[in-house]
Amino acid sequence: MTPPRSARHPVRVAHLGLGAFHRAHQAWYTQVANDAEAAGPADGWGIAAFTGRRPDAARVLAAQDSVYSLLTRGPSGDEVGTVEALSRVHDGADTAAWTATLADPDVAVLTLTITEAGYLPGASAPARIRDGLAARARADAGGIALVSCDNLAGNGRVLRDAVLALTADDGDLDAWVRAEVSFVSTMVDRITPATTEQDIATVRRLAGWDDAAPVVAEPFSEWVLAGAFPAGRPPWEAAGARFVDDVEPYERRKLRLLNAGHSLLAYHGLLRGHRTIAEAAADPVLAAELERLWAEQRPGLPFDDAAVAAAEDALRGRFANARIEHRLAQVATDGSQKLVPRIVDPLRERLAAGLGPGEAQLGVLAAWTLHLLTGDARDPHADALVARLRDARDPVARASLVLDAVAPDLTDLARPLAESTASLQGANA
Incomplete structure (x- = not known):
């Protein structure tokens, strides 16, 4: 049994790396932002999320309409909430869906949780991002903010360097990326342990439905961001995000x-x-x-x-x-x-x-x-x-x-x- 959705917001955010941390952090911040604005189905910010290395998370979430539970585990007790900020989930190998999503002018933000290794030379993530941006440039879809949410110093700069290293051989694309794409640096923090069978049973008891993909997190969360959002962004500050000049x-x-x-x-x-x-x-x-x-x-x-x-x-x-x-x-x-x-x-x-x-x-x-x-x-x-x-x-x-x-x-x-x-x-x- 899956709980009914109260809203499926239009896709305005893309995400690469559909793991537990994204669902406990950026997706949760987006959920709170939508709730704070009482956004209806035609409003708000929906996320199209793509898996990184393995398609499993997309398959499980798609079977339950992309809705999942967040089990917040404090020292004295548990709380369960429902997150429905994911409007679509995709296997990261679905290149047609990926390029179509990045080419959509309604999509204003691409967030990333690809871990430190995902930025190394030869990693697949920068090449996928390059392909998505090339599709966006061809579609003349306008500017976009790329928001790295990984534990790297200067993660926005690291992401920019990784992408520009792959656009250098295409003068037109390189110029477009430099003019239209913002690389936002962030500091993210929320302990998100791997979900256990016992956690799934706890969610079933507290939430009243069979969630095959719940996420567990501590009560604490922090998100500090620095950079421009040329096409707009969700009001993440409603969940406590801070926008500063320098996250270093x-x-x-x-x-x-x-x-x-x-x-x-x-x-x-x-x-x-x-x-x-x-x-x-x-x-x-x-x-x-x-x-x-x-x-x-x-x-x-x-x-x-x-x-x-x-x-x-x-x-x-x-x-x-x-x-x-x-x-x-x-x-x-x-x-x-x-x-x-x-x-x-x-x-x-x-x-x-x-x-x-x-x-x-x-x-x-x-x-x-x-x-x-x-x-x-x-x-x-x-x-x-x-x-x-x-x-x-x-x-x-x-x-x-x-x-x-x-x-x-x-x-x-x-x-x-x-x-x-x-x-x-x-x-x-």
């Missing part, structure tokens, strides 16, 4: 406190036999290590001490929310892409400022090294590194391989990283 301070705060903290808890926690962020955060040894990491990351944050302390205090509460089963194995994926902005860049800044390398920062890289050697790592971009690590026997040589993969300018730190790795290995033996 906010994204730096998130990457270096929340995301770096997640990486520490994930790699150390898995070595100590923990399953979730809450379990790892409750471990006194890891709680102390987290505080050390935050102290090492703090000098590069462009906020006063009170603001940083408030952000850290909020994170302690969020990490301790044991009713959010944010599994460490999920957090630990794709470390080769995630650790550079979260750990390596702050480490570089410490060295440039004349400070020594942070012991907790090196500890995260050490824990990642040991995680790669367990055979449980999910990080296809590190497969070659894993093979080389297994062949290497000397600890300093192993540390050099790790640094060469994520920070080739910091290979002088191979010996202290090797010492950190040996110490960590002994402590968890």
Whole structure:
């Protein structure tokens, strides 16, 4: 049984990457924006969402009219709401639907959740975006805003560089993109663990219908955006989104406190036999290590001490929310892409400022090294590194391989990283 839709809004937003985070974040913000304006079926902002790597989410959602539940799991209880901001869902391989959607002059915004790896040279997402923009240019459909919602510093600039690298061989398209397309940078934040069978049963009990695709999220959410919207946008501020001149301070705060903290808890926690962020955060040894990491990351944050302390205090509460089963194995994926902005860049800044390398920062890289050697790592971009690590026997040589993969300018730190790795290995033996 599927709940009846109250509205199917016209498609005015396209989205690439139909995963849980999009449905708990951008789609939810759009739902709240439509509700705030009491938008009827002919009004409001509907989303045409396309899957990224696999079509499964589109198939399941299409079977229930693209409607799904958001289970908000707070420390003291659950709330369930219905999200119907998705007007259409598509298999990302449906190129005809993709180009037709981007060529529609009513579509004013393209949002993206393609993860850090999706911006690398050779990834398929930039090429799909280029094809969509080429169709829009041919249709003379006017300007559009591209809004990256991934955990990358300067994600709008990164997306712009990735797209323009593929339009450089087409002078007319390149000129059109430069004139008509805005690349909006954002900072996004909402912990969204993978949905379990138990979550599905909870939604069935609370919502009263069989939802095969519910999403689970914490109560907290944040969205900070900077950039132009040449064809308009949903009133996302109704859900608390902030529009600023520069998101860099906010994204730096998130990457270096929340995301770096997640990486520490994930790699150390898995070595100590923990399953979730809450379990790892409750471990006194890891709680102390987290505080050390935050102290090492703090000098590069462009906020006063009170603001940083408030952000850290909020994170302690969020990490301790044991009713959010944010599994460490999920957090630990794709470390080769995630650790550079979260750990390596702050480490570089410490060295440039004349400070020594942070012991907790090196500890995260050490824990990642040991995680790669367990055979449980999910990080296809590190497969070659894993093979080389297994062949290497000397600890300093192993540390050099790790640094060469994520920070080739910091290979002088191979010996202290090797010492950190040996110490960590002994402590968890």
